[in-house]
Amino acid sequence: MALQGISVVELSGLAPGPFCAMVLADFGARVVRVDRPGSRYDVSRLGRGKRSLVLDLKQPRGAAVLRRLCKRSDVLLEPFRRGVMEKLQLGPEILQRENPRLIYARLSGFGQSGSFSWLAGHDINYLALSGVLSKIGRSGENPYAPLNLLADFAGGGVMCALGIIMALFDRTRTGKGQVIDANMVEGTAYLSSFLWKTQKSSLWEAPRGQNMLDGGAPFYMTYRTADGEFMAVGAIEPQFYELLIKGLGELILLKIQQEAVSCQARQTPVSVKQWPSLQPKSWGFVWQ
Numbered sequence: 111m112a113l114q115g116i117s118v119v120e121l122s123g124l125a126p127g128p129f130c131a132m133v134l135a136d137f138g139a140r141v142v143r144v145d146r147p148g149s150r151y152d153v154s155r156l157g158r159g160k161r162s163l164v165l166d167l168k169q170p171r172g173a174a175v176l177r178r179l180c181k182r183s184d185v186l187l188e189p190f191r192r193g194v195m196e197k198l199q200l201g202p203e204i205l206q207r208e209n210p211r212l213i214y215a216r217l218s219g220f221g222q223s224g225s226f227s228w229l230a231g232h233d234i235n236y237l238a239l240s241g242v243l244s245k246i247g248r249s250g251e252n253p254y255a256p257l258n259l260l261a262d263f264a265g266g267g268v269m270c271a272l273g274i275i276m277a278l279f280d281r282t283r284t285g286k287g288q289v290i291d292a293n294m295v296e297g298t299a300y301l302s303s304f305l306w307k308t309q310k311s312s313l314w315e316a317p318r319g320q321n322m323l324d325g326g327a328p329f330y331m332t333y334r335t336a337d338g339e340f341m342a343v344g345a346i347e348p349q350f351y352e353l354l355i356k357g358l359g360e361l362i363l364l365k366i367q368q369e370a371v372s373c374q375a376r377q378t379p380v381s382v383k384q385w386p387s388l389q390p391k392s393w394g395f396v397w398q
Contacts, residue, residue, distance in 0.1 A: 111137055113138040116134070116139040116140070117184050118131060118134050118185040119142055119176070119180060119183045119187070120143045121144050122189075123188075123190070125154050125262045127270075128154035129267035129268075130187060131143065131156075131160065132160070133271045134185070139185075141161070143160045144165050146164070167198050168198065173200060176200060177205065181208050181209045183209070184213060184278065185215060185278075186212060186214050186215065188214075188216055191218055191219075191220075191227065191228060192221075192227040193228070195216075206289075210286055210287060211286065211287045213278065214289045216292065217266060219231040219235070220236075220293055221293035221295065221296060222291045226295075236293075237298060239295045240296075241299060245302075245305055246324070248319045249317060249318065253318070260301070261295075261298045262294065264301055265296075266293075266298075269297035270292035270297070322346070328343075329354065330345070
């Protein structure tokens with residue numbers, strides 16, 4: 111396993127931190143999760159491959175135990191807001207002085223600087239501040255968050271795990287640990303680089319929900335099926351769109367022909383202006 115021999119101390123928190131630590135454990139790291147007194151079970155259900163113990167970090171004995179753990183560990187992962195660890199006398203200045211090789215990973219919602227760094231939040235708040243939330247949703251409806259996957263897990267947990275891996279690699283050259291400031295707002299914004307780099311292209315020139323990849327195109331969306339379930343359709347390329355139309359049968363083919371579909375522009379299978387009229391749901395069709 112790639113991370114065999116790497117020891118990680120995870121301070122328990124909500125989904126992003128436990129997921130980050132689980133990724134490290136899945137690739138061979140020895141992860142010890144530190145739970146708070148009164149914790150009866152792993153709320154996140156992301157404890158695979160971990161051991162756990164209970165420490166009261168507000169008490170001197172509990173803080174002392176954590177410091178001893180960090181002296182012989184490679185990574186500390188903490189999920190708190192700015193200043194919490196410093197109040198406990200467990201900040202990076204203290205722990206890295208005792209173990210210069212320690213990688214101190216801070217995974218928070220808004221980061222360790224700025225006016226928002228003192229605030230609590232949830233996935234939808236981080237998603238909104240990153241700008242990504244404004245891109246997700248049907249035309250004419252409110253933006254909606256895709257569960258709590260984007261900010262919590264992708265922008266938070268995965269990006270923090272990536273930072274830890276890069277810090278471990280850098281340590282092989284420098285011999286020193288470092289502090290990782292991973293936060294879900296910046297992580298999600300970075301994850302969505304493609305959106306911002308292409309927002310002036312034809313991909314996103316229409317309002318939300320009217321573009322090719324956000325539900326505006328009839329060949330890239332979901333449809334209700336006759337059995338009450340749903341079907342995902344993704345036939346962007348003209349050759350695949352042609353196969354889709356042929357597979358739908360004569361009824362749909364006739365409707366498409368009546369709409370006088372033009373495939374002159376090979377960038378997309380059909381003209382953008384024709385997308386709304388070509389959505390089967392607009393004329394009462396369900397997939398058989």
